[in-house]
Amino acid sequence: MLSAVYRKLALALRGTRPPSAVARGYLLAPGVRSFADESKRAEEPRTFHPALLKFLVCPLSKKPLRYEASTNELINDELGIAYPIIDGIPNMIPQAARTTRQNKKQEEVEQH
Known part of the structure; x- marks a missing residue:
């Protein structure tokens, strides 16, 4: 059957x-x-549901992520990287993430 x-x-x-x-x-x-x-x-455009944040962690640091609605990204403030969300689905591949901070040398120059 x-x-x-x-x-x-x-x-x-x-x-x-x-x-x-x-x-x-x-x-x-x-x-x-x-x-x-x-x-x-x-x-209908698919959007990310923020309730998923309690289940998602950064694949590199295993720390919780923060959702940034203005850029539609999941942010790891500790590492300074942002994972894009495409059609409501987070792309958690580290190579797809963008850096949110400038490199450390530029940060040090700006602080002094």
């Missing part, structure tokens, strides 16, 4: 025929009632 459902789903994904009611149920995201709702949802 389950293999028949997967077969129907595979055919629907290939576009050979319109998806059946069962396949549509598997294709829709949780909480979406129809494909019309899904298309409306896709047009």
Whole structure:
């Protein structure tokens, strides 16, 4: 029985025929009632939900992050780096982060 459902789903994904009611149920995201709702949802820009901050930490220092709404970034003040948020999803890859501070030599020159 389950293999028949997967077969129907595979055919629907290939576009050979319109998806059946069962396949549509598997294709829709949780909480979406129809494909019309899904298309409306896709047009809305996705934003970061600040409640996720209690679960996210910096992958380098393992310290909590701060959300900066104006730049749409997660900031690690200790290391001076900012992780971008793209379509509501934080990009926590260290190579994708930008530095928020100038290098230490420039900071020292400015302080003196």
